[in-house]
Amino acid sequence: MQPAIETQVIIAVALAAAVTYSLRLGGLLLASRFPRSGRFRKGMDALPGALLFSLVLPSIVAEGAWGLIAAAVTALVVLRSRNTLAAMLCGMLVIFLARRFS
């Protein structure tokens, strides 16, 4: 494990980085040309929630019934306590117990 990076690694990671950064900045710069009110705005306002929900739902469903229970517990804890860390740990605990004992 000598601390030197191979040329092919430098290239592969640099390309991945360029693509990722272009998407990040590109989204922001394109959006400032979009209309700021009307139907388009409504869509953009709904986007964060829709994106986050799409990100998690398939992995929740993939865990089966216990995944749904874990997600419900996580949501309940964060609604009650406003503590994201506690909510995360409770959700993980449900999955941990489910995998160990079922």
Place this chain on the structure above:
Amino acid sequence: MKQRKPEFIRGARANVPVAASAMAYGSVLGVLASQKGLSWLDMMYMNTAVFAGAAQFVMVDMWSSHMPIFEMTLAVLVINLRYLLIGASLDPLFSGKRLLHKIGMMHLVADENWAVTMSEQRRGSASTWFLFGGGVFLYMAWSSGTLIGLLGGGFITRPEDYALDFAFTAVFTALAVGVWRGKSDVIPWVVAGGAALLTHHFLPGKWYIVAGGLAGALSAMIGPCEAEVDGEVEGEENAAGY
């Protein structure tokens, strides 16, 4: 205008929970990376240059003595397509900022600090320095997590036994609850969820994130549009130059 330093620190603080989860699944990535023979320098180079969790998982998975450079770049493009939408959703936060400010701040935007900033913005008090403070803190947590996994990989050989692989899902479920706006989100979320599940079932890779997000936003766009002043649209469009 708000002060930079207090906003930066407030952003870092608000990201403590997501940073803890990033550290947890960062350690999972580190374990995988050690099995693939990455050095700590390879790992840090990737953490610093790419800084995107899901993409890094796929890159490590594709890692080999003969790097599949083209396939890897394409895979990263598909997985990170959501950043186009994430970037776009940050437009209101960045309105009125200079181009250089945008260029400097956007690199350290990850799912986590973006989501925390969005839920903070719902409460009306987010800023670009809040976002950036979260990004820097997250970068440190993510880097330590991956290095812990890489260098000390032996002690967690099966991270899934400890539900560490569920940390990501759990923390983002909590964040999704944080951006929930109430009744107006019912239709977009149902549509987004349905589209995500369908895409997840029928298409490989991470297309489901973009498909769900777009479908949800579109459903909000074509839904009932009450009390809309159409004349306003044109006027504001021109005033928005950046």
